[in-house]
Amino acid sequence: MMNPNWDKLYASAFERVRANLGNAGSVLLAYNTNVDVLRYLRRDDLEERIERAGRDEVLGYSSELPEMIKSVPQLLGSILWSVRQGKAAELFVGSCRVRFYMKRWGWDEVRMGGQVGIMANLLGGVYGVPVVAHVPQLSRLQTGLFREGPIYVPKFENGELKLVHPKKFSGHGGWEEDSPIHYIYEFPRGFRVLGFEAPRENRFIASADDYNTALVIRDEFREGFDEIAAGVGLAIISGFQALTEDTYREPFGVVKEHLRVLSEREVPAHLELAFTPDETVRREILRLLPMFWSVGLNEVELASVMEVMNERDLAEKLLSSDPADADAVIEAMLKLAALGVRRIHFHTYGYYLALTAYRGEFVRDALLFAALTAATKARLGDVPSMEEVAKSLKVPVGGMAGPVEEALTKEYGMKDGIAEINGYQLAFVPTKIVERPKSTVGIGDTISSSAFVGEFALRRGTQMKRL
Numbered sequence: 001m002m003n004p005n006w007d008k009l010y011a012s013a014f015e016r017v018r019a020n021l022g023n024a025g026s027v028l029l030a031y032n033t034n035v036d037v038l039r040y041l042r043r044d045d046l047e048e049r050i051e052r053a054g055r056d057e058v059l060g061y062s063s064e065l066p067e068m069i070k071s072v073p074q075l076l077g078s079i080l081w082s083v084r085q086g087k088a089a090e091l092f093v094g095s096c097r098v099r100f101y102m103k104r105w106g107w108d109e110v111r112m113g114g115q116v117g118i119m120a121n122l123l124g125g126v127y128g129v130p131v132v133a134h135v136p137q138l139s140r141l142q143t144g145l146f147r148e149g150p151i152y153v154p155k156f157e158n159g160e161l162k163l164v165h166p167k168k169f170s171g172h173g174g175w176e177e178d179s180p181i182h183y184i185y186e187f188p189r190g191f192r193v194l195g196f197e198a199p200r201e202n203r204f205i206a207s208a209d210d211y212n213t214a215l216v217i218r219d220e221f222r223e224g225f226d227e228i229a230a231g232v233g234l235a236i237i238s239g240f241q242a243l244t245e246d247t248y249r250e251p252f253g254v255v256k257e258h259l260r261v262l263s264e265r266e267v268p269a270h271l272e273l274a275f276t277p278d279e280t281v282r283r284e285i286l287r288l289l290p291m292f293w294s295v296g297l298n299e300v301e302l303a304s305v306m307e308v309m310n311e312r313d314l315a316e317k318l319l320s321s322d323p324a325d326a327d328a329v330i331e332a333m334l335k336l337a338a339l340g341v342r343r344i345h346f347h348t349y350g351y352y353l354a355l356t357a358y359r360g361e362f363v364r365d366a367l368l369f370a371a372l373t374a375a376t377k378a379r380l381g382d383v384p385s386m387e388e389v390a391k392s393l394k395v396p397v398g399g400m401a402g403p404v405e406e407a408l409t410k411e412y413g414m415k416d417g418i419a420e421i422n423g424y425q426l427a428f429v430p431t432k433i434v435e436r437p438k439s440t441v442g443i444g445d446t447i448s449s450s451a452f453v454g455e456f457a458l459r460r461g462t463q464m465k466r467l
C-alpha cells in the first residue's frame with residue numbers, strides 16, 4: 001500500500017522549493033551545449049528509407065551498434081537497434097555524407113540541447129537562478145536557443161572577462177554551418193517498424209558534432225576559470241560521454257584543474273553522468289569522482305560504473321528488473337559513497353533515491369520538486385514556466401514505486417521517504433508518471449539539476465533564516 005501522504009508532501013515541497021530558489025546562488029554549468037533537432041519517427045517513412053538503403057545491411061546493424069556512424073545503413077540500423085530494444089543510444093556521425101542525409105531527412109522541432117544548454121534554460125530561464133554556461137560554439141543558431149533570464153557566458157573584452165547573455169555574444173565563434181547538431185530520432189512505446197515493436201518510448205541520437213564530442217573547452221574557460229569560479233556558489237559538470245581512450249587526456253587535464261579550483265573555493269560540484277561507452281574513460285571518470293560533492297545517474301549508468309569497479313554481478317542485477325531492484329541500487333550507491341561522494345542521486349522510471357552523508361527532509365523535498373519538473377518536461381517536451389510545473393501536481397504518482405516503498409519500509413523502517421542506512425540518509429520518492437510523454441530527451445538533466453539546485457536552495461534558505 002502506498003503511503004497516503006505523498007500528495008501532501010508533493011504540494012508542500014513544491015511551495016518550499018519555489019519560495020527558496022532565490023537562495024540557491026549562481027550555478028556554473030560546463031561543458032556540453034549543442035543544438036538538438038528532433039524527428040518523431042514515422043513508420044512508412046522509416047520503412048521506405050530502410051528498403052532504399054538495403055534492408056539486409058540495415059538489419060545487420062540493428063542487433064549490434066557500430067562504434068560510430070559512417071554510412072546510411074549504419075544510421076538506420078542504429079535507429080532500429082534503439083526501437084527494437086526500447087533503449088537510448090547516442091553515436092557520433094563521422095561522415096559528411098550521412099550528416100547531409102540527416103539534414104535532408106529533416107526535423108519536426110529545433111531545441112536547446114546538451115546537459116548544459118538544457119539546464120541553463122531551466123535554471124536561468126524558468127527558475128530565475130543565475131547561471132554561467134560553457135557553450136563551445138556560439139553560433140547564431142545556438143545562441144538563439146537560449147531563453148531570456150540570468151543566463152551568462154564569459155567573454156573577453158579588452159582583455160577583461162565580462163559576463164554577457166549568449167545572445168549578446170557578438171563576434172561569433174565560427175561558421176553557422178559548424179553548429180554542433182544532434183539529430184534525435186524519437187519513438188513512442190508500441191512504435192512498429194518491419195515487424196519489430198518498441199517495448200517503451202525512447203530515442204536514438206546521431207551527433208553531427210565536432211565540439212562536444214571531443215570536449216572542446218573555450219579559451220575563456222581555460223584562461224579565466226579562477227575568476228568564473230569566484231562568482232558562483234554551485235557547479236554542475238557533464239559532457240564526458242563521447243570521449244574515447246584516444247581523446248580524453250587533454251580535456252581531462254583541464255577538467256581536473258577546474259575541479260581543483262572549485263574545491264579550493266568550496267563550491268559544491270555535481271557530476272551529471274551520461275552513458276559513456278568507452279571503458280577507459282569511465283574508469284577515469286571514477287577517478288575524478290572524489291572531487292565531486294554529488295553525482296546523478298540512472299540505472300544504466302549505475303550499472304556501467306559498477307562494471308568498471310569489477311562488480312559485474314551487481315551490474316547485471318541492476319538491469320535485470322524494471323523498475324531496478326532497490327536493494328541492488330542501494331548496494332551500488334553505497335559503493336559509490338565509499339569513494340567519498342557526499343550525495344548520490346539515482347533516478348529511474350518510477351522512483352528516485354538520494355543517499356547522502358547528511359540528514360534532512362530538504363533532500364527528499366528537492367527530489368519531489370524534481371519529479372514535478374520531470375513530469376512537466378514529459379508532458380510538454382519543455383518546461384515553459386513555474387505555472388506549468390505547478391500543474392504537474394495533478395499528474396498521478398506511478399504505481400510501480402509501491403512495492404519499492406513497501407520493501408524499504410520493511411527493511412529500513414523508512415518513514416515518509418526517509419530512512420537511515422549504514423550511517424547515511426536515504427531519501428526515496430515515488431515519481432509522477434506521464435502516460436503519453438511528448439518526448440524523452442533531456443528529462444534526466446531536468447531531474448538532476450532541479451534536485452541538486454533545489455536542495456541547496458532549501459539548505460541555504462534555512463541557514464539564512466537561522467542567522
Ligand code: 8BR
Nearest residue numbers: 065086087088089090091274275276277300
Ligand atoms: P547494453 O548493456 O545493451 O550495451 O546497453 C547499454 C545501455 O546504454 C543501453 O541502455 C543503451 O540505451 C545505452 N547507450 C547509450 Br545512451 N549510448 C550507447 C552507445 N553508444 N552504445 C551502447 N549503448 C548505449
Ligand code: 8BR
Nearest residue numbers: 298347348349375378432433434437443444
Ligand atoms: P535519463 O535520460 O537519464 O535516462 O532519465 C530519464 C528519466 O526520465 C527516467 O529515469 C524517468 O525517471 C523519467 N521519465 C521518463 Br524516461 N519518462 C517519464 C514519464 N513519462 N513521466 C515522468 N518521468 C519520466
Ligand code: GLC
Nearest residue numbers: 036113114115182441442445
Ligand atoms: C546528451 C545529448 C544531447 C541531449 C542531452 C539530453 O547530452 O548529446 O543532444 O540534449 O543528452 O540529456
